[in-house]
């Protein structure tokens with residue numbers, strides 16, 4: 350037996366390091382035809398807000414070389430509908446549930462964290478401080494270390510649930526952001542959210558997305574994500590979850606090698622809805638082949654050149 | 658919806674930019690399929706995950722062990738499919754979405770099927786479904802820019818000759834065959850000519866669908882439209898394919914084309 354379990358926070362132990370990324374896995378049960386939700390490390394839900402949110406008008410997506418741009422604009426059903434219609438099914442499926450959430454003000458984040466904190470069946474919260482799509486939304490929190498720290502500290506006071514802070518890559522000093530939110534009480538850091546991008550149509554002379562700009566995801570961003578995970582791990586001691594362009598067990602193992610305790614699979618779920626379970630199985634097979642009995646022994650085993 | 662590996666059994670050129678492609682599938686796929694449903698097809702044939710996303714296509718016809726797509730080459734993904742060799746294995750996801758409501762439409766006194774260009778694909782599978790299951794009188798109206806771009810017309814003519822209850826009309830923008838003008842003009846005349854009120858089922862370019870929705874509303878006919886959009890997932894999780902519904906409010910304005918459609922009752926949408 351290979352021990353695939355990883356610990357992200359006191360009270361948050363995953364049976365394997367493979368999670369799903371917010372906004373790419375619906376509310377979870379949409380994937381039941383393709384995989385067993387309890388075979389995943391955790392299911393991370395679509396980002397929730399206090400009230401339902403309509404998001405941006407279409408066109409909302411565009412494929413780009415080895416990636417895609419999205420400007421969904423954080424459309425979601427709102428916390429009330431989630432707790433009523435979605436959470437019971439996730440619990441019944443015995444999934445480990447991480448709820449991703451966001452607000453437009455500190456007060457909204459805090460109120461939402463309070464509501465989620467009272468609910469049984471939620472295993473952890475992931476606070477999205479980094480959506481590049483919504484003009485009024487989280488952008489300022491995700492790019493300013495002081496504001497991010499203030500927000501995380503306020504949410505921290507409101508909940509005893511394990512707290513993951515999800516970072517935006519659209520900053521010059523990602524490690525500085527990580528230090529700020531770690532000091533503010535985040536148990537764990539996940540990164541990266543999408544990179545801001547744009548596509549234009551020569552034929553029509555217009556932007557492709559109705560929102561003009563969108564977030565880039567998929568294999569194209571993997572090298573950036575790996576670099577950022579590496580840089581953050583130089584500066585913080587808390588566990589890091591690697592996200593960005595993971596579509597295979599090899600991709601996931603690369604993040605673990607660099608030192609990520611767990612990974613999240615995003616855009617890859619669209620292409621192959623069973624991929625998250627396949628990646629968990631692939632990690633196990635790799636470790637068995639190498640005669641490594643615990644994934645924790647592999648995590649962070651990257652050999653750096655002497656000069657680093 | 659099933660996720661399966663499918664072998665390309667045959668690919669046939671139809672016009673310089675359209676082709677049919679026959680893909681193997683499990684029995685379960687054939688049993689579950691309803692006309693109007695679609696599949697997401699992997700187009701990363703020679704390079705892993707490049708292009709990244711699967712592409713949506715309506716199923717045009719079912720065979721004993723396979724199904725056929727009718728595809729127009731418009732970009733990179735469809736260009737790759739146009740060259741794909743028999744024997745190639747592709748990942749396929751489907752059948753997806755909701756097809757045409759067969760029980761509802763066969764209950765009407767008359768059915769009008771309308772296809773513009775490559776929109777013939779789902780209409781063809783609907784026609785086959787209706788012919789196989791018994792149906793009220795059928796009026797089939799197909800259109801394209803030119804005679805050379807009309808698809809499946811030989812086969813459709815043959816069907817119309819064999820089937821008493823099936824009448825075929827053709828329109829081309831340049832008048833090279835059939836009515837010189839738009840399919841919507843033919844529809845409009847039919848609706849004005851009196852007789853039984855038909856139910857309209859249509860697929861084609863968006864302006865055609867919008868015009869049909871209006872004509873149907875004016876004539877108080879029911880009308881089912883098959884819509885398209887860029888899609889990342891095809892099964893309701895990415896929220897990339899939304900369009901505005903008629904009765905929505907500020908917080909719930911959308912339907913998902915992949916999951917709530919692609920076939921919609923025109924009355925439930927606000928297409929403009």
Ligand SMILES: Cc1cc2nc3c(=O)[nH]c(=O)nc-3n(C[C@H](O)[C@H](O)[C@H](O)COP(=O)(O)OP(=O)(O)OC[C@H]3O[C@@H](n4cnc5c(N)ncnc54)[C@H](O)[C@@H]3O)c2cc1C
Pocket residue numbers: 412695712713714715716726727728729730731732733734735736775778779884885886887888919
């Ligand atoms: C439910 C559904 C059913 C469809 N059925 C068929 C069918 O039976 N036969 C067929 O030939 N095509 C069908 N399409 C359209 C087909 O999916 C697109 O033509 C295809 O995805 C284009 O891929 P590409 O890589 O070749 O083009 P790209 O290089 O991605 O784009 C080239 C051009 O195609 C347009 N386009 C891209 N994706 C779509 C899309 N999903 N819908 C409409 N336009 C798009 C773009 O605006 C662009 O102008 C269907 C689409 C949907 C949503």
Ligand SMILES: Cc1cc2nc3c(=O)[nH]c(=O)nc-3n(C[C@H](O)[C@H](O)[C@H](O)COP(=O)(O)O)c2cc1C
Pocket residue numbers: 370371372373395396419421423449477515541542543565566567568570592593594595613614615616617895896
């Ligand atoms: C369509 C789409 C919607 C997303 N929605 C959210 C969201 O609601 N909240 C969030 O924190 N991240 C969201 N993300 C970002 C992903 O969770 C992930 O961080 C990013 O896509 C990078 O991973 P990937 O390359 O594996 O997709 C979304 C991404 C996509 C593609």
Ligand code: FES
Pocket residue numbers: 887888889890891892893894895896897898899913914915916
């Ligand atoms: S294509 Fe993803 S929700 Fe419709």
